[in-house]
Amino acid sequence: MLRYIAKRLVFAIPTLFAVSIIAFAIIQLPPGDYLTTLMADWAAQGGAVEAGTLAAMRERYGLDQPMYVQYYKWIAGIILHGDFGISFELGKPVTELIWSRLGFSLLLSLLTLCFVWAVAIPIGILSAVRQYSIQDYFATFLAFFFLAVPDFLMALSAMYLMSAWFGQSVGGLFSPEYADAAWSFGRLVDFAKHVWLPVIVIGLGSLAALVRIMRANLLDELSKPYVTTARAKGMSEFELLMRYPVRLALNPLISTLGWILPAVISGEIIVSVVMSLPTTGPLLLRALLAQDMYLAGSLILLISVLTIIGTLISDLLLALTDPRIRLQ
Amino acid sequence: MTSDTILKVEDLRTYFKTRTGVFKAVDGVSFELKRGKTLCVVGESGSGKSVTARSILQIVDKPGRIEGGSIVLTRQDGSTVDLARLDPRGKQIREVRGREIAMIFQEPMSSLSPVHRIGEQIGEALRIHFGMPKKQRRERVLELLKQVEIPRPEQAIDRYTFEFSGGMRQRVMIAMALACNPSVLIADEPTTALDVTTQAEILDLIKKLQQSHGMAVIFITHDMGVVAEIADEVLVMYRGHVKEHGSVEDVFHAPKDDYTKRLIGSVVRLENKADIRLTRAPIPADAAPLLQVSNMSLTFPSGLKAVNDISLSVRPGETLGIVGESGSGKTTMGRCLLRIYDPEAGNINYLRPDGSIIDLRTASTSQLREIRREVRMIFQDPVGSLSPRKTVAQIIAEPLKLAGMRGKELDERVAELMEQVGLEPAWRERYPHAFSGGQRQRIGIARAIAVKPRLIVADEATSALDVSLRSQILDLMMKLQDELGLSYIFISHDMSVIRYMCDRVAVMYRGQIVEAGNTDQVVNNPAHDYTRALLSAIPHPDPRDRRLHHRVRYVANPVSANG
Structure with missing residues (x-):
């Protein structure tokens, strides 16, 4: 078991390295750099920049150096000093800007995951046990419907519905009076009042996928001979269902955590922009538009790292729940 | 005496309603089971013997349903209950399952959960029926593991199924069935997936436990040899009907029904060498060998010298x-x-048609590609080795296409091959699932001989088949051998199959050949103890001469095994 964990950890290192390179490369992909964007802005405002100033700024930001040197400086800063560089646009260290937002991103993703699992498993079980019943067809129809609707559309519709029909304030994770307040019981209640809508919006797509997976897994397991064996022991049908086929059908579901998590996180970015949540989503979008490379790069890197950690956790959970993986 | 009867089944009918109509899996079956006796239900696959057994506990898979008849269980205290009338999900039938009537199944791997410890699975029935607390349960499970002769029960109890061999898993199943001291044990082909030697051990164990517990046993099998070894009474089934019912003595020595005679015949046939081989001229001993393997070794990364x-x-x-x-x-x-x-290490010298000799062990990839047309393989599992998404014609045509054959020529060759292995060429557009096990193995053979090979390695080619089909497939293989001048390497765990078809035999034990020679000599006059053990584990299809109980066991001597 320890060897398995160690192996998984070692495998994560090259992945992390590759992810950091890709994150850095992606933010360099659009033509030009931050200064080009800046100049375009100034030009739009009627100002003009002398070539000398531009060159000086380019040197100051290190943008005149070859790409691998820039990458090395960036990554060395992160590893050696925990320094993610500075945001050009906001003129502040990246670290200062992202931690609180990253926290909300993580919290939102975790809540969504819990929601998705808690709802998907029972529906999947029902759908499989009553295969081809009205309930099954209904769940199947809804699942395909929500799989097909894009996140942002769902966010917009949900916001419209909530404000037009129920007159509730939507958008954000807090009411204005609590937005910048310190944590208190009142703020927590306010948070709970706001957070459920984005959780549902982000989760629905993955939820639908998980329902389908749970249903398929369970249908596979239900016809296995060990189910008959357990039945021949005199076990009641419900206990039998929970103890054997459901228990085994959960294993493949755990491994889906590896791709549900990225889906949730990228869904969260889009939904957060639409619903203006104080998470990393809107910040990332702005950084990308402004070609604020250190800010954007660090956000992409951190989100990817979270995903890799999530995958790692799912691997370990799977090993914990499935002796076939643990012992072979 | 009626008090002797523990289970009385009358006019049992279990039907499967499908889209295409009603399939009568069990159609009017009646029998009686006496206390402490063994009833063997025998028949080919699809005869309804398994469904009969499952109907008793009402665990028939959907959409199967008991349509009529009665299954009367007489309890120890004299009370009776008709199991056929109980609700299959109800409490009453659940109290019978595992407690009064327990069941063991064919595939000990898939019939046990891979993620639960075996101790937990064995002890479960105790918890359900007696509410036995955990600590007591563990003691009882240890006791059961000892009864079924699993070595080191204290460690075994916390293991998972995949850490055991097939025979050990079947012992776990038996321990599970015995947990509540049932008065009836139903064994559904419990030894079919096992080696002959392991089968002999499991049969022994069931017999022993039956005597010590006073259980009645319903034993389901397709193997008449096994029936002869263990049965008191025999029920022969064919397509949901009872063909013959009587004492084992009567059924074997005075069978009334033609089908019973055929079943017995198919086993007795395997007792001797095939007719087709008795009349053939011997192969000259000095003929240049097609394949000469010398000193070949393979060690797995685990260090096992396979x-x-x-x-x-x-x-x-x-x-x-x-x-x-x-x-x-x-x-x-x-x-x-x-x-x-x-x-x-070693050499695998193969004689090419042009007379040159090539060492397959060091042959290059391109040489191997050519040679793999001349040396082909037939696999054990006729289901798993055929792609379910291809028609039979496509499957058989595959090696031919690789060899560059196209169009009309290809179609004609496929039709010819199908005829050669006894399949209707008109079935060419069907998919493998539409064929029975025996027919699927014929497809595998047609595929193997498609490119006119010279040597076929057949790995347990008949092990997954019913005994009655085995001799048919073997006959087919020998017919093709004579027609096409093929050589076979026939790998099997079953001495009777080897005896039926092979010219020479090599006996393998723990990676080494312990004995080799002409089949007649090895079978009639074995030199090695292990060969003797293998031979004595073959069930003998004569109830008057039960040999299994007196069989020779071989315990490897560690010194000689290495030397």
């Missing part, structure tokens, strides 16, 4: 049998010959 210094030869037109129990390295050895595994 193939240990093996030498053998196959002459043109000859069948060489490789026999041994599972884990003896015979399959690995066969795969080395086709370079599916790479042996680390």
